[in-house]
Amino acid sequence: MELPELFLDSMKALLGDEYDLWRQSLSRPVSRGVRFNPGKASKDEILCLSEMLSAAGSVPWCSEGYYIPQDVKASASPYYAAGLYYIQEPSAMAPAEILSSLSGDYVLDLCAAPGGKATRLGINAAFLLANDISAARARALVKNIELWGLCNAVVSAEAPEKLRDFYPCFFDKILVDAPCSGEGMFKKDPTLIRAWTERGPEYYHQIQKQILDSAFDMLRPGGYLLYSTCTFSELEDEGTVEAFLSEHQDMELIDIPGAQEYGFRKGKGSISAACRLYPFALSGEGHFLALMKKKGESLPRPERGYATVRHEDKLYRIFEDGAVYKKGLRYLKRGLCLGTYNRAGKFKPSQAAALALTKDDIVRGCAMVGELEVKVVDLEESDPRVLRYLKGETIEGDADGNVLICLKGHPLGFGRGSGGRIRNDLPAGYVRDL
DSSP: OOHHHHHHHHHHHHOOOOHHHHHHTTTTTOOEEEEEEETTTOOHHHHOOOOHHHSBBTTOTTTTEEOOTOOGGGGGGGHHHSSSSSEEOOGGGGGHHHHHHSSEEEEETTTTOOOHHHHHHHHHHHHEEEEOHHHHHHHHHHHHHHTOOSEEEEEEOOOHHHHHHHHHHHEEEEEEEEOOOOOOTTOOHHHHHHHHHHHOHHHHHHHHHHHHHHHHEEEEEEEEEEEESSSOOIIIIIIIHHHHHHHHHHEEEEEEEHHHHHOOOOOOEEGGGEEEEETTTTTSOEEEEEEEESOOOOOOOOOOOOEEETTTTTTEEEESSSGGOOOTTTTEOOSEEEEOTTTTTTTOHHHHHHHSOHHHHHHHHHHHHHOOHHHHHETTTHHHHHHHHHTTTOESSSSOOEEEEEETEEEEEEEEEEEEEEEOOGGGOOOOOO
């Protein structure tokens, strides 16, 4: 891997005596990991279901994170299609894990696609707004949130500066996993090296400052803002944080819980409370984290639940606080779409509902809201029908009518049974080439 001399010079200045350790780390295999989904399975169940998780050990800074061996294709497992785990580089697990450990129910992931951090943030949040400026990336974000089974997430595709006009002082916690030059990912994705030569740290530094300014306006007093990147650049890391703090006296940099225990290194200069994750100091590819708090105290919010509402031909489960939904914004997902009514009034449950609810809840819910009987076909992992179903094929089965296909109790999707065959109802975006 050929690296630009300008980049190498910057790493020598940054690392000093540890520069050679970093160069040696480039020759080691890329760290790989997954996070299991506590909303769908316990840690013990996940470890029993998948040997790959116990083979390489747990990620110290992520309670649901595990390393996986280099030869394992984690995306090929049917448990991945059931949303039981998310594939994520281990150091990238740190930002959302740290922010999730802090208090606050209304959460914003401002640069959320493809969704790895958003899926973790949504576990503890009452309401999660996952945003990405790119509608194309936000559509991938929607799918990953649905695969994970989040019921409390709304997805938008807006520029941060537009979003802030609609949500002033609104969120308790905000994650800004900022666009960056990606220096920590050069080993994983060498195409980023060329992008670095075309658009280096100075270009991203300006964008990062603008995004943080918008985040500040959306953060409540007493709220937390976590800024992260996957680059080593001092300009994009400490430089961006320092510039932000100098312009926002209401913000203070605070220590990151557990940083020393996990082997995170301190940030540089006056930003020493921030953390750097170096690939030669831990099993991960590299990250930068800075945790900040807005001065003041947040007023308590009234407790909110979730309501089931029908809008036109669709049935939704949405967060009861109407203030979270704003006219004039581009939402790609407003909550959990439970299903659709056709012109004759017949109800068809959605793929999102299959992935978000338990099999028992689906059967009861369809009977209640759509007077729809749903039968369950529960398959073992070794059953060849599992992979055939995920490929979009018709499978054998004795159940007639509406059928929910499950993998050891975990819903995969729907089908329609007749005459010993079950027609596949998986949406095109969920059909897998296994």
